[in-house]
Amino acid sequence: MVQVRIGGPLASMAGGLTRFELEASNIREILTGLGEACPRLKPVLEQGVTVAIDGELYRNAWFQPVKPDSEIYILPRMAGG
Amino acid sequence: MPLDAADRPKTSFKQVGTRPLRPDGIDKVTGRARFGADANAPGMLIGKILRSPHAHARIRKIDASKALALPGVKAVVTKDDFAPRDDDLADVLVNVMARDKALYHGHAVAAVAATSVQVARKALALIAVDYEVLPHVTDVDEAMKPNAPVIRDGLITKGVDPALTKASNVAERYEFGHGDVKAGFAQAEVVVEREFKTEATHQGYIEPHACLANVGSDGTGELWVCTQGHYMVRDNCARLLGMDLSKLRVTASEIGGGFGGKTTVFIEPVALALSRKAGRPVKLVMTRDEVFLATGPTSSTSMMVKIGAKKDGTIAAAEALFKYQGGAFPGSPAQFGAMTAFACYDLKNVKVIAYDVLCNRPKQAAYRAPGAPMAAFAVESVMAELGAKLGLDPIDFRRRNAAKQGTKAVYGPTFGPIGFVETLDAVKNHPNYKKPLSKNQGRGIASGFWFNFGGQTCVSLNIGTDGTVNLALGTPDIGGSRASMAMMAAEELGIPYDQVRAVVTDTSSLGYNDVTDGSRVTFAAGAATIHAARDAVRKLCARAARTWGIPEDAVVWENGHAKPAGANAGNHKPLSLKEISGSAGSTGGPIAGHHEFNAENAGPSFATHVVDVEVDPETGRTTVLRYLIAQDAGKAVHPSYVEGQFQGGAAQGVGWALNEEYVYGKDGRLQNAGFLDYRIPVASDMPMIDTIILEVPNPGHPYGVRGVGETSIVPPLAAVANAVSDAVGVRLSSVPYSPPKVLKALNGRMKAAAE
Amino acid sequence: MAGIHVTTTINGDTVEYVCQPDETLLDVLRDRLGLTGAKEGCGTGDCGACSVTLDGRLVCSCLVLGAEAEGRAIATVEGLADGETLHPLQRKFLEHAALQCGVCTPGFLVAAKALLDRNLNPTESEVRYWLAGNLCRCTGYDKIVRAVLDTAAEMRESRNAA
Numbered sequence: 001m002v003q004v005r006i007g008g009p010l011a012s013m014a015g016g017l018t019r020f021e022l023e024a025s026n027i028r029e030i031l032t033g034l035g036e037a038c039p040r041l042k043p044v045l046e047q048g049v050t051v052a053i054d055g056e057l058y059r060n061a062w063f064q065p066v067k068p069d070s071e072i073y074i075l076p077r078m079a080g081g
Numbered sequence: 082m083p084l085d086a087a088d089r090p091k092t093s094f095k096q097v098g099t100r101p102l103r104p105d106g107i108d109k110v111t112g113r114a115r116f117g118a119d120a121n122a123p124g125m126l127i128g129k130i131l132r133s134p135h136a137h138a139r140i141r142k143i144d145a146s147k148a149l150a151l152p153g154v155k156a157v158v159t160k161d162d163f164a165p166r167d168d169d170l171a172d173v174l175v176n177v178m179a180r181d182k183a184l185y186h187g188h189a190v191a192a193v194a195a196t197s198v199q200v201a202r203k204a205l206a207l208i209a210v211d212y213e214v215l216p217h218v219t220d221v222d223e224a225m226k227p228n229a230p231v232i233r234d235g236l237i238t239k240g241v242d243p244a245l246t247k248a249s250n251v252a253e254r255y256e257f258g259h260g261d262v263k264a265g266f267a268q269a270e271v272v273v274e275r276e277f278k279t280e281a282t283h284q285g286y287i288e289p290h291a292c293l294a295n296v297g298s299d300g301t302g303e304l305w306v307c308t309q310g311h312y313m314v315r316d317n318c319a320r321l322l323g324m325d326l327s328k329l330r331v332t333a334s335e336i337g338g339g340f341g342g343k344t345t346v347f348i349e350p351v352a353l354a355l356s357r358k359a360g361r362p363v364k365l366v367m368t369r370d371e372v373f374l375a376t377g378p379t380s381s382t383s384m385m386v387k388i389g390a391k392k393d394g395t396i397a398a399a400e401a402l403f404k405y406q407g408g409a410f411p412g413s414p415a416q417f418g419a420m421t422a423f424a425c426y427d428l429k430n431v432k433v434i435a436y437d438v439l440c441n442r443p444k445q446a447a448y449r450a451p452g453a454p455m456a457a458f459a460v461e462s463v464m465a466e467l468g469a470k471l472g473l474d475p476i477d478f479r480r481r482n483a484a485k486q487g488t489k490a491v492y493g494p495t496f497g498p499i500g501f502v503e504t505l506d507a508v509k510n511h512p513n514y515k516k517p518l519s520k521n522q523g524r525g526i527a528s529g530f531w532f533n534f535g536g537q538t539c540v541s542l543n544i545g546t547d548g549t550v551n552l553a554l555g556t557p558d559i560g561g562s563r564a565s566m567a568m569m570a571a572e573e574l575g576i577p578y579d580q581v582r583a584v585v586t587d588t589s590s591l592g593y594n595d596v597t598d599g600s601r602v603t604f605a606a607g608a609a610t611i612h613a614a615r616d617a618v619r620k621l622c623a624r625a626a627r628t629w630g631i632p633e634d635a636v637v638w639e640n641g642h643a644k645p646a647g648a649n650a651g652n653h654k655p656l657s658l659k660e661i662s663g664s665a666g667s668t669g670g671p672i673a674g675h676h677e678f679n680a681e682n683a684g685p686s687f688a689t690h691v692v693d694v695e696v697d698p699e700t701g702r703t704t705v706l707r708y709l710i711a712q713d714a715g716k717a718v719h720p721s722y723v724e725g726q727f728q729g730g731a732a733q734g735v736g737w738a739l740n741e742e743y744v745y746g747k748d749g750r751l752q753n754a755g756f757l758d759y760r761i762p763v764a765s766d767m768p769m770i771d772t773i774i775l776e777v778p779n780p781g782h783p784y785g786v787r788g789v790g791e792t793s794i795v796p797p798l799a800a801v802a803n804a805v806s807d808a809v810g811v812r813l814s815s816v817p818y819s820p821p822k823v824l825k826a827l828n829g830r831m832k833a834a835a836e
Numbered sequence: 837m838a839g840i841h842v843t844t845t846i847n848g849d850t851v852e853y854v855c856q857p858d859e860t861l862l863d864v865l866r867d868r869l870g871l872t873g874a875k876e877g878c879g880t881g882d883c884g885a886c887s888v889t890l891d892g893r894l895v896c897s898c899l900v901l902g903a904e905a906e907g908r909a910i911a912t913v914e915g916l917a918d919g920e921t922l923h924p925l926q927r928k929f930l931e932h933a934a935l936q937c938g939v940c941t942p943g944f945l946v947a948a949k950a951l952l953d954r955n956l957n958p959t960e961s962e963v964r965y966w967l968a969g970n971l972c973r974c975t976g977y978d979k980i981v982r983a984v985l986d987t988a989a990e991m992r993e994s995r996n997a998a
Contacts, residue, residue: 008419
């Protein structure tokens with residue numbers, strides 16, 4: 001199981017829930033699991049989000065592995081200038 | 082490609098860290114380099130766009146019959162030439178060509194293609210548009226009031242739970258933070274709370290948007306365009322015009338600056354539509370006033386920041402409210418303001434709320450560290466005031482609260498290795514920090530943060546039979562990246578820099594590449610180049626192994642040569658890259674290396690700026706005397722261009738701090754759409770800009786590189802504001818610190834003292 | 837409108853063209869003569885990207901009419917180098933990394949040459965004020981000013997040696 005935290009504005013779309021426990025070994029499994037646990041989040045997840053794993057930001061990396069003790073945050077989609 | 086834990090960034094280099102001449106240099110100093118407006122085609126028409134004179138108006142009817150009757154006019158396009166959409170490109174399309182409403186002064190409503198620019202201009206005047214003028218709003222605070230005209234019918238604020246039911250101009254609410262802010266402020270012994278506003282500023286690239294479109298009747302097309310990302314242009318234009326991606330070939334011209342402003346499409350779909358309709362090539366070049374009116378400036382903002390500290394200088398709590406308007410469309414960088422605002426500090430109790438707000442202004446576009454400079458202006462201004470109240474040196478105050486590896490960032494995650502404290506120590510130890518100041522002179526300090534991004538990247542490296550190398554890149558070169566890429570390829574291959582030629586290819590030659598943004602190119606395309614070179618080296622070693630008749634794993638690559646290695650390799654004379662590539666035709670064909678990936682782990686970059694100013698009490702004019710930047714580059718590949726990024730960002734920030742602002746009239750029209758009235762810094766406004774490059778390696782890059790392009794614009798607004806405050810004791814609640822505003826504050830203070 | 841016939845000298849060569857009365861010298865150079873080194877950054881004389889010299893005087897070619905070039909001598913960035921040999925300013929701009937995107941560079945080079953033609957020993961302030969009509973958004977001007985000062989020093993040295 002991994003602990004997934006919903007960062008910032010996405011929490012309001014998750015009905016105020018900020019923590020989820022999921023069975024997942026990579027980002028794709030986290031996103032699939034989150035969408036099932038919280039259908040309201042699903043469209044947001046499909047539009048694209050940023051996933052922070054142990055402080056590193058991942059924007060599009062389905063197969064990035066996560067470990068049970070990884071710090072995982074789901075953040076809004078991000079882009080620079 | 083994620084690195085193995087054991088694969089630490091390389092630390093010893095032969096070429097990386099030197100300062101060779103750039104490969105595109107000769108072309109750029111002789112006038113040969115071809116920018117967006119420098120291309121022509123046989124039979125070419127000139128395109129021109131008609132723009133709304135109103136800030137907000139319903140378009141009842143467009144009658145182009147008189148324009149079409151004018152000799153020399155070959156095509157007119159309006160919204161009817163683009164199919165409406167409800168997907169991720171819906172707003173992009175509405176911005177490209179207004180549909181039922183003109184949403185801002187300068188919004189495109191129609192376009193013509195004609196045989197000359199003179200005819201095209203005449204034709205625009207003959208297009209009759211029937212407008213019903215609507216109430217407008219251009220100020221972010223006004224736009225949030227309950228009685229404000231609602232720009233987008235039925236817009237319900239996202240991010241509010243339970244969901245709102247009444248439409249407004251607030252597109253989204255964001256909240257970040259952790260800890261207990263109320264409890265934190267209860268422990269604070271000194272609290273400073275201030276409100277701030279910043280005006281919209283433009284990226285101000287010197288080259289206006291330009292393109293040359295040529296669409297055939299068979300549904301294939303070519304586009305020459307100045308852009309930060311020609312794959313983005315291809316994908317967006319092809320989708321908007323209903324073309325196959327593979328049938329639109331986009332070539333990126335040399336680009337005359339972008340700073341985020343060329344990361345979307347404006348005129349390109351219009352030029353393609355005109356060309357398709359007219360059956361001839363169409364060149365479309367914006368004028369400077371069109372650039373100001375209709376391409377993305379950054380957000381204007383209204384902000385509140387409150388920070389409380391204990392007497393020992395420890396911050397007990399911090400809170401902020403950010404309102405960012407992003408023009409007539411959702412998507413202002415309010416969330417980035419919220420996420421970056423306190424990123425420099427290790428805070429136990431912090432809460433940030435931000436709103437993305439619509440106004441009748443042009444759709445904002447990314448501008449160098451989008452959203453961060455404004456938030457940093459507010460936070461770092463309050464930090465200066467709070468530090469002064471506590472009687473602490475500004476560097477010591479920041480250092481006491483500085484984010485380090487292991488700090489929980491305001492936006493959630495925990496920082497890995499970062500170099501913020503290093504920037505503070507570096508400026509404190511620099512001679513500029515100790516220089517004595519005279520009357521009316523002051524020193525300002527501010528720090529800044531930017532995330533940096535990676536993204537999709539595809540690179541090819543082809544080795545010629547003479548041993549020289551072509552490096553094909555898909556990321557337009559804005560600031561010397563071809564030099565950095567060639568250096569990294571040469572470093573890996575062990576050959577001289579001048580034997581690698583880096584070229585930005587068209588969209589048909591390489592796989593997809595994300596735009597040049599997010600300070601990503603030296604990081605992401607650099608890593609792809611290194612991996613492509615390593616791929617080529619594997620193949621070179623394999624050819625040597627076959628030539629020698631030994632196993633591939635018995636060959637190593639050193640200093641540009643394949644060498645036998647290990648007990649059973651035997652004794653063979655090393656083969657150079659030139660020798661191996663020279664016989665490539667006989668050993669298995671051409672030798673090339675490739676790499677395609679989605680780069681992650683970009684590694685944030687922090688900076689601290691120190692600026693000395695002198696304020697003329699007679700005029701309120703601020704002169705920048707000295708400027709010092711310390712920033713973490715991870716590893717500087719070409720230090721001259723790293724310094725250039727630091728210096729350029731600082732100068733843009735100084736412009737934002739002292740002069741630049743969009744000025745709107747009561748009629749909602751932009752009053753200063755030109756470089757005379759929108760004044761960017763000129764050479765005589767700036768001093769030399771001292772730089773300190775710090776290198777705290779980014780574990781996510783083979784050489785430790787971090788992006789450097791954006792962080793440099795984050796600190797200057799507050800640094801300048803803090804310096805003016807230090808010089809003459811006035812603090813304004815808004816930038817720019819323009820002479821009339823500073824003078825008014827000075828006079829107000831004198832008047833108060835006299836009373 | 838009837839075209840105007842113009843005979844002029846550009847970078848030492850005699851050139852003839854026909855232009856419209858309302859056509860700027862910049863339009864003529866770029867669109868009729870294929871000399872696209874001068875850039876249009878604003879069209880209002882505010883950015884200096886279109887700088888050329890007209891009888892030795894530094895002008896914004898967007899503020900000069902093509903017809904005004906009759907009988908005059910125009911110098912553009914294309915005429916700065918002597919064949920394969922770069923002008924010292926061009927060389928120093930490269931050595932100092934005084935360009936990032938490079939779109940303002942032709943204007944800066946033409947303007948800087950006009951300065952050094954008059955004053956081979958300018959102070960930093962003189963360089964900054966002379967170049968104040970040329971906008972650069974990338975560099976913050978530091979490396980441009982250094983390149984011009986370094987060129988002046990080198991040209992003084994080679995003049996003294998000669």
